Amino acid sequence: MSRTIYCNGTFVPEARATISIFDRGTLFGDAVYEVTAVFDGRMIDNDLHLARLQRSLGELGIPMPAARKEIARIQHELIARNGLREGVVYLQVSRGIADRNFLWPEDIAPTLIGFTQAKTLHDTAAQREGIEVDLAPDTRWQRRDIKTVMLLGQVLAKAAARRKGCDDVWLCEDGMVTEGASATAYIVTAAGQVVTRPNSRISLPGCTRQALLRLCAVHGLTLDERPFSPAEAQAAAEAFQTSASSFVTPVIRIAGVAVGTGAPGPVTRHLQQLYLETVGVRAPVSN
Missing domain, CATH: 3.20.10.10 (D-amino Acid Aminotransferase, subunit A, domain 2)
Structure with a gap:
């Protein structure tokens, strides 16, 4: 069964989830990520992960793509739409999309993607x-x-x-x-x-x-x-x-x-x- 993916503002089927080839995460590795464990449908230590996401972005001068509360809502929606009981929810934020240049334009907006992965976390x-x-x-x-x-x-x-x-x-x-x-x-x-x-x-x-x-x-x-x-x-x-x-x-x-x-x-x-x-x-x- 195809997963639902969050792709820069929209929940879409996995086959339709795409980002630009000019995304700086692809061209320069100019991006950060977080992985939050999900057990029994609940996220574990997610407040710590979102705090670290904000810190990582701040160290690179990338603005948060949304408030923490909104990002948590996206994570919950991904978990619900994919029926995830045990596994992880992945978030990635890049600096955004621009023609390839080491220096980025001032008006660049961050790209946010997210998806879930089912996996056994406990009693492995x-x-x-x-x-x-x-x-x-x-x-x-x-x-x-x-x-x-x-x-x-x-x-x-x-x-x-x-x-x-x-x-x-x-x-x-x-x-x-x-x-x-x-x-x-x-x-x-x-x-x-x-x-x-x-x-x-x-x-x-x-x-x-x-x-x-x-x-x-x-x-x-x-x-x-x-x-x-x-x-x-x-x-x-x-x-x-x-x-x-x-x-x-x-x-x-x-x-x-x-x-x-x-x-x-x-x-x-x-x-x-x-x-x-x-x-x-x-x-x-x-x-």
């Missing part, structure tokens, strides 16, 4: 059993805090990791892990301390990360926001990663080295359950 094999991540150099641009559509570095790193038999990849720079290719990276020390890199220009301020850090504070889990090396990660008691579309996912091997016992650890399991309870998912991750 990765969440139950854990995943293996590879390690790769971080070759991306220096403003990784802006959620742009320029994802070629991540695409190539993920493809290389898959060829090695890994499920995902963590990126490294200056001897430290920056983040996952599409997730925030964490380790857990032998003392049970959760460690993740602080927000800065070299990593994306994850929305699921923000929600998880709140849970650590509320439930008395010790958190240390600092960089960590690949060697420290491989020697950690536990490791995991978070993202909007995978929640809390255990990492049980890093570049061929088993982390801890080689199975999802108790702190990770605890955080999985706390997050699921917070977003209203009652069914636990199967053990």
Whole structure:
């Protein structure tokens, strides 16, 4: 069944959803995006995603295409029209349409598109059993805090990791892990301390990360926001990663080295359950 797509002011069937070849998102990667998880027909942490969308656009000097309330209404309409119960709703905002030129005209108007994707978010094999991540150099641009559509570095790193038999990849720079290719990276020390890199220009301020850090504070889990090396990660008691579309996912091997016992650890399991309870998912991750 064809999806309904939102395309710059209009809801249209997927086959009729088109944008200009002169859109700057296509020509220059001059665009940002957000992905919000949907479970049981409800969006999760969407206020955080819309706030990050507005921040990313502001950093690039692109105006919001509509007020947050209106964008949320569009998201709800997409979910309803497509009957989405579990999956994601995707938004992309480009600077707009103009003849190809590095400099853009002053009167350019942003392009907004949106669509849904049905997918399983909860109780996946990765969440139950854990995943293996590879390690790769971080070759991306220096403003990784802006959620742009320029994802070629991540695409190539993920493809290389898959060829090695890994499920995902963590990126490294200056001897430290920056983040996952599409997730925030964490380790857990032998003392049970959760460690993740602080927000800065070299990593994306994850929305699921923000929600998880709140849970650590509320439930008395010790958190240390600092960089960590690949060697420290491989020697950690536990490791995991978070993202909007995978929640809390255990990492049980890093570049061929088993982390801890080689199975999802108790702190990770605890955080999985706390997050699921917070977003209203009652069914636990199967053990």
